[in-house]
Amino acid sequence: MLDSNSQKDRGLKRVSRCLSPLSRVRYCLFSVCALCFIINGILYLLNPLSLTSPERIDITETIVNPHNYSYILNHPGACNTNTELVMVVCTGMTNFGEREAIRNTWGAVGRDTNSNITVLFLIGSGGSEDTQKQIFNESNIYKDIIQESFTDSYRNLSIKSQAMLKWINTFCLTAKYALKTDDDMYVNVPNLLKALKKQTLDKFILGHIYVNAHPVQEKKSKWYTPIKDFSENTYPRYSSGTAYSLSVKAVPELYRASLKTKHFWLEDIYITGLCARRAKIPRIHDWSFQYTKPATTGCAYQSIITGHGNTIQDMNKIHKELLDLKLKCFPWLFWLCCVF
Numbered sequence: 467m468l469d470s471n472s473q474k475d476r477g478l479k480r481v482s483r484c485l486s487p488l489s490r491v492r493y494c495l496f497s498v499c500a501l502c503f504i505i506n507g508i509l510y511l512l513n514p515l516s517l518t519s520p521e522r523i524d525i526t527e528t529i530v531n532p533h534n535y536s537y538i539l540n541h542p543g544a545c546n547t548n549t550e551l552v553m554v555v556c557t558g559m560t561n562f563g564e565r566e567a568i569r570n571t572w573g574a575v576g577r578d579t580n581s582n583i584t585v586l587f588l589i590g591s592g593g594s595e596d597t598q599k600q601i602f603n604e605s606n607i608y609k610d611i612i613q614e615s616f617t618d619s620y621r622n623l624s625i626k627s628q629a630m631l632k633w634i635n636t637f638c639l640t641a642k643y644a645l646k647t648d649d650d651m652y653v654n655v656p657n658l659l660k661a662l663k664k665q666t667l668d669k670f671i672l673g674h675i676y677v678n679a680h681p682v683q684e685k686k687s688k689w690y691t692p693i694k695d696f697s698e699n700t701y702p703r704y705s706s707g708t709a710y711s712l713s714v715k716a717v718p719e720l721y722r723a724s725l726k727t728k729h730f731w732l733e734d735i736y737i738t739g740l741c742a743r744r745a746k747i748p749r750i751h752d753w754s755f756q757y758t759k760p761a762t763t764g765c766a767y768q769s770i771i772t773g774h775g776n777t778i779q780d781m782n783k784i785h786k787e788l789l790d791l792k793l794k795c796f797p798w799l800f801w802l803c804c805v806f
Contacts (some may be wrong), residue, residue: 468530470519470612473478473645476548480507483638488524490609491592492506496644505769511573512754520565521600524668525781528726529725529726530725530726530727530728531628531631531724531725531726531727531728531729532725533625533628533632533724533725535614535615535616535625535629536614536615537613537614537615537633538613538614539601539602539605539611539612540612540613540614540633541586541605541609541610541611541612542585542636542637543564543637544584544609544637544638545584545609545637545638545640545641546640547640548582548585549582549583549584549638549640549664550582550641550642550643550715551582551583551584551641551642551643551644551645551658551659551662552583552584552585552586552638552641552643552644552645553573553583553584553585553586553633553644553645553653553655554586554587554588554633554634554644554645554646554647555568555573555585555586555587555588555647555648555649556588556626556627556630556632556646556647556648556649557587557588557589557648557649558618558649559589559590559591559592559593559597559598559601559618560593560597561649562600562604563778564806565587565604566583566647566778566779567781567782568587568781569585569608569610569783570782570785571652571782571785572652572653572654572781572785573585573631573653575655576610577608578611578776583655584638584641585610586610586611586612586632586633587610587612587649587707587764588611588612588613588614588626588629588633589601589611589612589613589614589618590613590614590616590617590618590619590622590626590628591613591615591616591617591618592617592619593806595620603612612629612633614626614629614642614720616629620801621731621765622657622731622755623707623729623731623732623733624729624731624732624733624736624737625729627646627707627733627737628721628724630644630646631717631720631721631724631737632721634714634717634721635717635718637720638639638714639714639717639718641714642713642714642729642739643662643711643712643713644663644711644712644713644714644717645658645709645710645711646707646711646712646771647708647709647710647772648707648708648709648774650774650775650776650777651708651709651770651772651773651774651776652711652767652772652773652776652780652781652784652785653772654767654768654770654771654772655790657754657770657771658711658771659710661752661754661771662711665713665750667713667748668713668715668716669713669715669719669747669748669750670712670713670715670716670747670748670749670750671710671711671716671738671742671747671749671750672705672710672711672749672750672755673705673706673709673710673711673738673749673752673755674705674706674708674710674751674752674753674755674757675703675704675705675706675750675751676701676703676704676705676706677703678700678701678702678778679700679701679704679750680699680701681693681696681698681700681701688733690800691732692760695730695731696730701739702735702739702740702742702743703739703742703743703749704734704735704739704742704749705734705738705749705755706734706755706757706771707732707733707734707735707737707738708757708774709757709771709774710734710738710755712747716745716747717746719745719749720737720741720742723741723744724737724741724747725744726738726744727740727741727744744767750801752771754769754770754771755770755771755772755774756770756771756772756773756774757772757774758773758774758775759773759774760773761782762776762780762784762791763783763784763787764784764785764786764787764793764795765787765793765795765796766784767788768788768793768795769801785804
């Protein structure tokens with residue numbers, strides 16, 4: 467056995483003597499490269515990311531829902547450094563009466579030169595030539611209409627709310643709070659401000675929050691959602707779209723999230739659910755954001771922030787009663803109205 471090992475050692479020495487110094491260097495380099503190649507191969511197989519197909523790679527920076535619409539009407543200076551709250555009312559093109567009623571009732575604070583609140587109306591396009599002329603005249607008088615080039619329709623409400631985020635992100639980041647609401651809502655602005663000032667988080671969405679809501683699979687329903695459009699069993703936590711408020715600090719991240727999130731036509735679920743989930747914006751429930759229609763009285767609105775389904779006459783009546791210093795309300799009547 468020893469003789470055999472001795473013969474191998476002598477053989478290696480003869481080979482070593484046969485190799486020139488340059489050949490020895492090349493041999494060593496080749497050995498090192500081969501060893502590195504083997505080590506890298508082992509690390510590749512041990513790394514789970516190396517086994518991920520290109521389709522499964524996170525593409526969070528990819529723009530999948532660009533908001534490529536232009537302004538037909540815009541008032542970039544509507545917000546200023548004194549603006550604390552910007553309230554954006556999503557309204558239909560032909561809803562002239564509703565906009566006027568809001569300007570004369572709960573939205574009147576936006577016309578007060580000493581106020582730190584801005585009130586704007588957001589619309590799309592696609593109406594008749596006569597309607598558009600009326601809108602131009604309305605905008606010239608009040609300077610509170612923002613109009614983009616997307617088609618104004620119920621199915622495009624998500625686009626309209628995305629337009630709101632874009633406008634605030636571009637022209638109103640100096641404000642502290644924002645409100646999104648519809649033109650059939652009455653908003654108790656003092657109660658809204660009280661609720662907002664109680665919030666301790668820098669970034670939040672405040673409204674009537676739904677949890678574990680299921681997509682509607684009934685084809686005859688107004689809110690029918692095919693599985694191909696939304697495949698999850700439940701919607702993410704979201705706020706009723708009738709009215710919700712948010713901190714302006716949350717707007718940039720929420721808007722960026724909307725650009726990276728596939729379009730979904732149900733506006734409240736899309737903006738405050740899917741986009742807020744991606745942007746990790748907390749959604750906070752407040753019962754006083756009522757998404758149903760309370761009694762059409764000042765007393766019914768004395769303790770809440772919003773109520774839904776109001777006509778022009780309803781808004782005028784509610785507002786007149788709330789301004790009445792002699793108004794006397796009984797809390798138990800309000801709760802009775804909520805129950806029934």
